[in-house]
Amino acid sequence: MxxxxxxxxxxxxxxxxxxxxxxxxxxxxxxxxxxxxxxxxxxxxxxxxxxxxxxxxxxxxxxxxxxxxxxxxxxxxxxxxxxxxxxxxxxxxxxxxxxxxxxxxxxxxxxxxxxxxxxxxxxxxxxxxxxxxxxxxxxxxxxxxxxxxxxxxIVPPVLLSPAHDAVVRLGREVADTLDRIVDALRFPQQAGQIEEMMIKARLLRPMLEKAEKAIKQAEESLTLNPRHGVHRRLLDVDEEFYNRLTALVTRTIGMTRALRDHYDHSLHLEPTVLAITVELSRAAHDLRLLAEHVDHPGQTPVNPVVEPPALTEPLVIFTPHPQHWILIGSLMEDLRRVREEIKGE
Structure with missing residues (x-):
């Protein structure tokens, strides 16, 4: 054998x-x-x-x-x-x-x-x-x-579908990771739940590498291909979304790690933490909406549950407990950068 x-x-x-x-x-x-x-x-x-x-x-x-x-x-x-x-x-x-x-x-x-x-x-x-x-x-x-x-x-193959699927799947998984952070901040978590959340966040790296490899293969398949002009615009959309996700993956893993390292069962009692969870939920919502637009460019989203983009509201920062201010400050900075990447700023 x-x-x-x-x-x-x-x-x-x-x-x-x-x-x-x-x-x-x-x-x-x-x-x-x-x-x-x-x-x-x-x-x-x-x-x-x-x-x-x-x-x-x-x-x-x-x-x-x-x-x-x-x-x-x-x-x-x-x-x-x-x-x-x-x-x-x-x-x-x-x-x-x-x-x-x-x-x-x-x-x-x-x-x-x-x-x-x-x-x-x-x-x-x-x-x-x-x-x-x-x-x-x-x-x-x-x-x-x-x-x-x-x-x-003899019709050279165009390898756009694997790249497109990998990028969209990564975007939705980043949004799911943000939602898991929200749940961990709103409700008390066990140590095993926090570690599980960290493991899932780390899996974003292999997904990012897979998407990068698929995009490179798609670019190679279009080089000197007679059908280059027809498909190049679609690949450009996927590449632009991938570039945003590269930074988002880093920020999301960093937020998860900061939460794991500084977790406290009283975090959900902090008013600022609750305000951060609202903004994180909006960020996850808008990221899913962006992934939906990338998945169906120029078309009406097939998912009727997807709503218009959520607007960010100014955060009122209250003086946190001395044990929480490092985590809150870290989450605030990462949240700001996450919003910038989603908006394309």
């Missing part, structure tokens, strides 16, 4: 990706045969096979790396073949030389592996003429170009 688990992944690559790769290999093979009159255009097939990536931006980068790696490997193999011949030891020495050269030049992994592979194939096939080296380079470029064209024509 262990060997099988290492050989198989938990999920298949998308069928569209497999189809694009197959079409690119076939196209590169046919074009190379037609243009170069070669019977087995192996270099074109390998190039197309390795260059096709989930999006055009990655495909272009891989095409450049692949082509440069092949050019380097073919030139080295040609020079070695002319100078030393084509014995097995010469092939081995050329491979080792290419590996060390790639290491010395700090090449990317794909280029670093491509140079020795190309040199090995050229030397092992036993051809060291200028025409052969030239044809192998052209063959590789044909395969890479075929992969790029196919990836552009």
């Amino acid at each position: 262990r060997i099988t688990a290492r050989l198989r992944s938990e999920s298949r690559i998308p069928l569209l990706q497999a189809v694009k790769t197959s079409v690119a290999v076939a196209l590169g093979w046919i074009l190379s045969q037609a243009l170069l009159q070669t019977e087995l255009p192996i270099f074109a097939a390998i190039a197309a096979l390795l260059v096709v990536q989930p999006n055009i931006n990655q495909t272009l980068g891989r095409a450049v790396e692949r082509s440069l790696g092949v050019i380097g490997g073919v030139l080295i193999a040609y020079a070695v073949g002319i100078a030393f011949g084509e014995s097995s030891w010469i092939v081995l020495a050329a491979i080792i030389f290419c590996i060390m050269l790639a290491w010395a030049l700090r090449l990317a992994p794909s280029s670093a592996s491509q140079i020795p592979i190309s040199a090995m194939l050229v030397l092992s096939l036993g051809a060291s003429t200028p025409e052969y080296a030239r044809d192998r380079i052209i063959e590789t470029i044909i395969g890479a170009a075929a992969a790029l064209v196919v990836n552009a024509l």
